[in-house]
Amino acid sequence: MKKLCFIINHISSGAGTERVAINIINGLAERGHDITLVTLWNSGESFFELNERVRTISLFEEKLPLYRNYLKLVLAIRRFLKDGNFDIVVNIETMLTLLVSPAVRGLGIAHVNWEHYNFTASSDSMLRPVARYVAAWTATAVVTLTEADTRMWQNRTRPRARMKTINNPLPFRKPDYHYHPDSRVVLAVGRLFHQKGFDLLLQTWHQVIGKHPDWTLQIVGSGEEEQALKAQARELTIEDSVEFHPHTKNIEAFYDQAGIFCLSSRFEGFGMVLIEAAAHGVPLASFDCLAGPAEIIDDEHNGLLAEAENTQALAEILERLMSDESLRSSYSRRAYDSIDRFKPEIILPKWEALFEELSMTTSSTCRTD
Structure with missing residues (x-):
């Protein structure tokens, strides 16, 4: 099984990105993978329940503004990844590629950028389009949520990264069928x-x-x-x-x-x-x-x-x-x-297949300081 590191800003939000990420992480942990979830800052307990097998660590106690602390953040991530001897690191949300990509350079660790929006969605940050091109050209793989988004990445970035579409999984067990046609x-x-x-x-x-x-x-x-x-x-x-x-x-x-x-x-x-x-x-x-x-x-x-x-x-x-x-x-x-x-039993093997492919391509890479 693979030793995996997932990196996210924080886990206290009840937003969709955090929910999906934790569902995937929990599912992979249940299947025997060694997983560490790294948050950039400590924002309290996870809004969603984490599998007890998942280790969590916060790099900083408080949120650090990116512009004034860029190098500090990159070096902190790099030290953690180097000491952890991980096979693969996954940044949850494309903006984090701006930190993870330089942090992982030369370490021989496969880097996966996990896109949670679509290629055209960038209204919240002028840096998001830049981050997508950085991911396309420096990450080992980019995971998108839809085939339509994969096509947009391919057409607009001409990526060096391996492109992979993996849908989000259903976050709960599918209940027995029932419907109330008289509902208004x-x-x-x-x-x-x-x-x-x-x-x-x-x-x-x-x-x-x-x-x-x-x-x-x-x-x-x-x-x-x-x-x-x-x-x-x-x-x-x-x-x-x-x-x-x-x-x-x-x-x-x-x-x-x-x-x-x-x-x-x-x-x-x-x-x-x-x-x-x-x-x-x-x-x-x-x-x-x-x-x-x-x-x-x-x-x-x-x-x-x-x-x-x-x-x-x-x-x-x-x-x-x-x-x-x-x-x-x-x-x-x-x-x-x-x-x-x-269903998770359909989606999780797709992540595992990707990790296996990436491990094969990076297994012969020598790590450097």
Whole structure:
């Protein structure tokens, strides 16, 4: 089994990146791999439960600004990797390649950059596009979440790194099939910020609720746009049919009672909530945004896709589902049957196969000081 090091900023957040990363790490640990999870700074206990076999270490007690502490961060990572005698290091999220790539140079350790967005998503940092090119040209491998994103990396960076698509796994055991076709709930889940497009969803809901006054929109999540979204609901006079619920670890309870799941994101890295909803037999409606929904939803088979950011188009597919119980039931069963390919027992061997390939290519590399 391989000796693996995963590096992440911190693990106290309940965000999707941390959730997926810890699910993969836990799964690999269960399969016997020797894993150390390194956080750059100590932010307290992990929001998600970690397997007891996983060692954790924080390099610093407090967050260090990148610009003023770049060399300090790189050297700290390098010392840890060198002393740990790891086979492979995985940076969780592409920005960390700016630290890991120089830190690993000359150590004979395979370096995997794990992309959690898509190639076009860079609004949070001007350095993110730079980090992607650094990863493409210096990492041993780049893992993306979708085939569409892999193609974008290949077309735009002409990478030296090995490109590999590995979907995110279903984060819980697939429950027995059940669906409530008489449910009058449209469910949306995600952090309340610009990317997730909840403002677009409220505009969409304003277009459909007049014809379906017995339906409710439930938005589950927390974030910086919460008050603005609640104000928007009031301005659109739809507040009586919209429920806001805070982020919860018990999201399965919401999936269990939903009639339709709707994803309104402007962009995605994958679209985890779609496979979670499908695992609970909830029919899917989504913007066809970059990247992920089109690789999860087979349009007109297990759900419906609408042109990205087109609220009228999204309203039309929601109305189709809300008006047709038979169609919802049909898409429900097909959605449920379609997500076995995302089970952990399918996804984890893909990571192991990649690690085996990388070990073979780096086994003859001599380590240097």
